Amino acid sequence: MLRQALILCALVAVAFGGTLRNSDFQSRIVGGAPAVEGQFPYQISLRTFPALGHFCGGSIISEHWTLSAAHCTINRTPANTRIVAGTILLNGGANPILREVSSIVNHPEYDSVNIAQDVCVVRVTVPFVWSPNVQPIRVGNEFIGGGVTAVVSGWGGILVTGGAAPNNLQWIAKQTITNADCRTRMGVNNERFVVDSKICTFTQAGQGICQGDSGGPLTAGGSVIGIVSWNIPCARGFPDGFDRVSHWNSWINDNARD
Known part of the structure; x- marks a missing residue:
């Protein structure tokens, strides 16, 4: 079975087994909802x-x-x-x-x-x-484990196939998962990307980040807890990866x- 391509959330898909490139960085939110004025002032x-x-x-x-x-x-x-x-x-x-x-x-x-x-x-x-x-927004300093509802926001296409970026900011609520669970879900070919300084989210296929959200916030409890970093595009049933703000x-x- 071909291994899935992992890409940085600037998300342009990398060829199967390819090397991640800085030019690939753009991500988008799939399965989200439009934000309203004042909802994400940070x-x-x-x-x-x-x-x-x-x-x-x-x-x-x-x-x-x-x-x-x-x-x-x-x-x-x-x-x-x-x-x-x-x-x-x-x-x-x-x-x-x-x-x-x-x-x-x-x-x-x-x-x-x-x-x-x-x-x-x-x-x-x-x-x-x-x-x-x-x-x-407050810079998070507490370790976040699995099972926490967190919100990610960003601009970009809203389809698993990409598509045009929406003008309106998008957001979606996701569940954090443990790093051990994240490694298992990523599989042997991509588990190395789930280092201790990452935090992962996964809810279901059809919901997640894709091309254009890179660098954006994952928030919970009034703090930014993650920075959009990588995923397997787009919302295909794999976790999304963020740098863990409490670590940094x-x-x-x-x-x-x-």
Whole structure:
């Protein structure tokens, strides 16, 4: 039986048995629902500059800092990166907030082969101003086991086959599973991607991340507990993988200082 291709949540499918590539990073939520204004005030969109094309998601964690995945930003610079906040729409919206980027800090041990240490923080030049649509989220510091309901949000296609990215932010509630269960479900060919610093979710086939949600937040109890990292596209009955924020709590707080 052909082994499934694991890809980073920027999600363009990799050939069976292929090597994950930074160019493959874009993910989408399949089986989710449209968000409403103010539902995810911490959600951001990482954009190219000057085209302002969305390439990854992320979370506001303080006035100056956002949290995302290293595979989103490892080859980027502040000059060609922008952040959009305060809107649930990729294009349009009443009051989108555009910020220039002053620095990008990727985990120094980011491993593109095993998709490990997939965490970064990005600083904006002008601080965010809090409003109903722009708010920080707490950086989780408690270990989350299996059986917890968590929410993931992001932009992108909504079909298992991909499709056009919706303009409206999408979200879905998922169940966390233990890393042992995640390794079993991933199978012998892909279990190596489930390192201790990951957290996995799985509910059922037809629900999950796909191309374009990379770097986006997995949240529970008012905290961001995971960063969208990888999956087998798209919502085909395999777990979704996130970097475990509690594992990186100290690194995040040490590097996201004003």
